[in-house]
Amino acid sequence: MTAGRGAGNLAALAGFAALVAAAPWLLPNDYYLSTLILAFLNAMIVIGLNLLLGYAGQISLGHGAFYGLAAYTTAVLTAAHGWPVGAGCAAGVALTAAVAYLISIPTLKLAGNSLAMATLGFGLIVHIVFNEAIAITGGPSGFVGIPRLALFGRVFESDLEYYFLVGGVLVLLAWAALNLIDSRVGRAMRAIHTSERAAEAVGIDITGAKRFIFVLSAAYAGLAGVLYAHYLCFVAPSSFGFHFSVTLIVMVVLGGMASVWGAVAGAVFLTVLPEFLRAFEDVETLLYGAILVLCVVFVPQGIAGGASRLGRALLARLGAARRPHAP
């Protein structure tokens, strides 16, 4: 069972990697690369958030803030204090994880809507600091002059190079998430989701497991944040607000709870969708809202669940078509 799933995971991962690698040649125009880069960055956050929400059953409306915290940290360190980009990125992710650890201490004692409120409050406070600490963050109009990503003496100047970097990191993060889910921690997570009391009764360290997942998912957001800052070379508070945190939750649910590939699909779908809706101009907002509602109504299992159901249905039909020939 586990071996079979492991092989399936590896096959899916290889397929996804091949798709990512081939995409630039399938796209009709270079412009779509920048859309995909942003979609992949969102996918990284959503994979992490799905570990927390889909597998461990803990909500966070503060992931926009983690994303921003990492982006601003590396922005300030590299642009204002002359740190090398690699060190700035490492510091950004580390600080985000440390902050997540600290706030997880009081926050994860809460559940449900109280947890949503606590993480939402944290996100709002961080957003206000981005806006008001003008001397450090540049305030509402943003922080300029962030260098492009340079690692090991190599500057990722073109969008194509950056695309491959972001795509590669995404594949690695998906791989790590898949492994985690099949590990001891993964089983503990799902046990917590099903019943905290039962999990506790069989000796699972609930607090430790929850905190680990919370910090890990914040680190996923942090990694996306530093890659975002060094891609755009500009950050502004409006990218990391309440609205973005809510959009991330929508991506998790529309993609499919408790599914790594669902997370990727949800993030890519909702990032690319507005680009397609742009042609509708004034009706765009209305259509976007309507599509969200229709998705939940017609594909309640999310994109991943819907796709796998569709796959099963097709297989069943194939099987049914083949069976009459059998003796």
Place this chain on the structure above:
Amino acid sequence: MDTASLLQYLVSGLTVGSTYGLTALGFTIIFNTTGIINFAQGEFVMLGGMLAVILGQALGLPLVPAVLGAVALTTLAGGLVERLAIRPARGASPIQLVIVTIGVSILIRGLVMLLWGKDTFALPHFSGMRPILFAGAAMLPQSLWVLAVTLTLLAALRAFFTATIHGKAMLACSHDPGAAALVGVNVRRMVLASFMLSALVGAVGGVILAPLTMTAYDVGILLGLKGFAACILGGLGNPFGAAAGGLILGVLEAFGAGLVSSAYKDAITFIILLALLFARPTGLFGARSADRV
């Protein structure tokens, strides 16, 4: 710091706080029936205010019919939301329903923007704009309207949920829909009623607030956010907690802006809110646990 200023902060805080409290009341009704947080609650408030403005300006209706018409139309909109978006998604988990309400809120905003544009509109004050002065603090008559309507709605909702069979039936739906159906409660009709009722409460809030705060297609976002915070602070499901939570938030903001820093007033408010939440996870006035997502 003189007492007149302190009194003024209190008055301002109570005025703003009752706008949050009014929005929060609407959350309570749907939560008590379905157990979901309705992200479109702020949009109901916005619809109330915007429709009153449109009925008044475009159709030339006097204030009273415009206000009544706006409340009636918004209530209808609440019913439509339930029939067209919530009911088709039955069987979905609570978090999926929350996503539906997020979609609905975006859709309503988009629709209002398309129909009436992005401008801000002002509604006339109900009883003039001459401020009422006492002990050096100034208050607009509209603020008294807002406070009075908040208290009236609060009393009515409390009576509804504790003393009427319909109110109790709604509460039963949230505790256990299956059991409620078994004892003869029509759960579907109760959910529909809860959406219409909360749209009505939201619209009443919207028309009362519009003269004071002005209105536009996007005012529902902030009101929804603060209303949700007020609910959690007061204790989800408790109308009294929702109203009190709103007033506390408003007063904290006013004193934060006046005495500490106007730039960080929201941050100060949320830090205090988080501290209270960590101390009392079910809210200040919440008794039963609220462990839903």
Place this chain on the structure above:
Amino acid sequence: MKTVRLFAVLAAVCLMTLSLAPARAAEPVKIGAVLSVTGPASFLGEPEKNTLLLLQDRINAAGGILGRPLELVIYDDETDVNKCVLAVDKLLKKDRVVAVIGPTVSGNTLAVMNKFPAAKVPMISCAAAEKITRPVNPWVFKTPQSDRQAVARILDHLRQAGLSRVAILTVSDGFGQAGRAVLAEMLPAGGFTLVADEIYGPKDTDMTPQLTKIKGLAPDAIVCWGTNPGPAVIARNRVQLGIRTPLYMSHGVASNKFIELAGEAAEGLLLPAGRMVAVEQIEDGNPQKDVLAAYVADYAARFGAPPSTFGGYAHDALALVRAAIETSGSAEPRAIRDALEATTGFVGATGVFNFSPEDHNGLDPSSFVMVGIENGAWKVLR
């Protein structure tokens, strides 16, 4: 024999088609625009978009640019920096426009500015921040005046009125931040005392706490920097609290919508504004009078309301690009850039532009006048 004749006819037809083609369907001049038509800055982006559509029709009705039709490609960035970056990429890589108008807000402009030297396409921003044109980026221009020029007008007025202790109340968005920075620098430098520096949120609906605090400090004047609806709330709150201290607003509220929202509370307020708010009061002989009269009349006829100051930023951006193409006789990006930089004495809706390699804004404080609100209407102060 028949085949030969057939070939001859075919050849003739082909030749005729070839010779007619350029005259019949001249390649359009493609100009891009990225504007915040929706989102928090839609009050800026929407009149800008309307203005561009108006000018496009006007230009094409008059025979286009260099005899070629003008084709505008307008994208809405929803006031979101990510969408703005994507939209600019699309304009540069997919639509291959020869010049870009916008973005609407400063943050978005700063985020995309560096793409233009790489793409070798000129950009004319509709955002005000000084950082956009100082230091000069050879490919980047802007049409709005800097906040410094609006503040200079207010300070002149304060000085004439003999007011020295000033409180400021600014909104916590990009517009307010820029104004606050300039006020905090220019007030002390001009010999004024800054007695209070208060902030309000763009969505706040009650500013009585800030005004109560300011009232307690007894300043000679209050300067508010924000865009609708916040300043209207502040004007109303000021009346509610019985504050008689003069209140100065920014050019951000120079539209009739502000007077409508603030109602009677707008009486007696002062602000620097472009001449557009009161075209009929422009002194005869001012070159801007005709430009503005035509623009305001056309806009009101098509969209049912007069334009706001912000529409003028887009008006001038497109008019400048058009003039640059016509003077250089080429719609190539580099030729447009060079001609823009050499533009002098260009009369726009916002002011008279004099670009140079050192100045890519080209305006001076004379593009602002001080106006007051009397009996619900704008009154230019002399």
